[in-house]
Amino acid sequence: MPEEFVVTPWEVRGQIDYDRLITEFGTERITSELLERLQRDAGELHPMLRRGIVYSHRDLNWILDEYEKGHPFALYTGRGPSSGIHVGHMLPWFFTKWLQERFRATLYFQITDDEKYLFRDFEELGEATKVGYENVLDIIAMGFDPKRTKIFLDTEYIHHLYPIAVEAAKRITFSTTQAVFGFENANNIGEIFYTSLQAAPAFLPSVDAGREIPVLIPCGIDQDPHFRIARDVAPRLGYPKPALIHNKLLPSLLGPGGKMSASVPESGIFTTDSLALAKRKVLNAFTGGRATVEEQRRLGANPYICSIFANYEFIFEPDDGHLAEVERTCKSGERLCGDCKLELWGKVESFLRRHQEARERAKARIEKFILRD
Incomplete structure (x- = not known):
């Protein structure tokens, strides 16, 4: 019997059933009708859309509704700097760059150096920040528009992020984090709090503009649980729910049963x-x-x-x-x-x-x- 697969923001293991993830996560499949609409609005379809690699979403129709009314949307994606960058990490970024170019969208790019310290990837916080800056070089090298791209490390932009994160944290219970992430008593309180900080950039465009700005988050399907929580708290904070668009994960060069992983260099x-x-x-x-x-x-x-x-x-x-x-x-x-x-x-x-x-x-x-x- 094949090994049961695992997909969380911190671990991906086994042969992934992407159809089952849509059911378990409660997302929606990108339909042919939605692809036609994207092609009409963008002028073309990215290869990952044509091939079903970008395959799932939350509220993408709403994002396009707003765009067609003349209301621009912002983009938000990120990177947890645990290591150097491999091409599997870059999948959502290739797609994000295409979205930025086609929709002339401002991009907020979060580097979660604090997360990688809290979740024990590093013994010293400064090490995570240093790797974060190495990762920033790869992000810039991809060709994002500097006039429409805002990159920030959590530890260096915390005065802007923390007030939003605190508002979110007050509305997220420990039982919610247990249900979504499987946290236990052994998890440190930084890990438990962290999801509220990852939610904060979804609301930054609205805070910066002083009005509601739709936000679309391109990410790997493994990151969806963080943003389910962000979507839950958004209406209680007075912000629109961020929409999401998900890609599948690039398989390992070593064969079926896993994705490309920084912990396995080969x-x-x-x-x-x-x-x-x-x-x-x-x-x-x-x-x-x-x-x-x-x-x-x-x-x-x-x-x-x-x-x-x-x-x-x-x-x-x-x-x-x-x-x-x-x-x-x-x-x-x-x-x-x-x-x-x-x-x-x-x-x-x-x-x-x-x-x-x-x-x-x-x-x-x-x-x-x-x-x-």
Whole structure:
């Protein structure tokens, strides 16, 4: 019997049933009608929308209602700086950048250095803050609009965040955090309080503007529980409920049963990997291939369990026609895994070269993006 999967903001394990998550989390599937509406408003569909990688939402129809009435919305996403950045972390950010460009939206980007300290990723708070600034370089390197992007670390923007977080915290009970996150008596009180601080940026645009501003949160489906609580308290604070749009999680290079994870370096391609290391990871990645070339030519391979195909589908092949050809030739046996890995490596290499150059340039641009008290 397959291992039961686990999806929480802090742990993802097992073979994820994304349809079941929609039911368990109480979200809505992005329908063909909603995709048509997005295409009409945005002028195109992002590949992750076309392929069902961005697949679930809360109140996205309302966001589009407001946009079509001439009421702009803000974006809010974030990063818990536990380590360096791998391409799996970047999935919601690729999509967020597209949303910013298509809807000319202001983005609030939270770096939760306090969270990573409270949840024991670091022994010293300053270490989390330092990693946070390293992560900021990757965010800037992605090409977000500096005029519409506000990046802040919790510990450095706390005077703005804390009054909102306190209002939220007063309306969140310990029993709610137990029910949503499974907290127990052994959890420290910082962990229990933290969700109120993660809720705060959802209300910052309204606070800054002095009026209600709709907010859309693009994030991995694993982060949804935090924002269920934010949505619960929003009306009691006098703010609109933040809407959410969720992506699936990029599978591990090591095979089915998990996502790319910073705690398992071989599972993912990191933005600071040397080209030699990244190439080795791609060439050693798990595939859906057969035991021998003869068998694969005769029976074909299985792209649906293949980490290489997942990287094509999720990130590195924007052309739907070529992706379909990769899928077809994999299943027919015309394509061998070694050839497929080398083709993907060419795309990954180009991405890493561009990103690492942009990351170096970002060191001189941090102050154009950062908010501090």
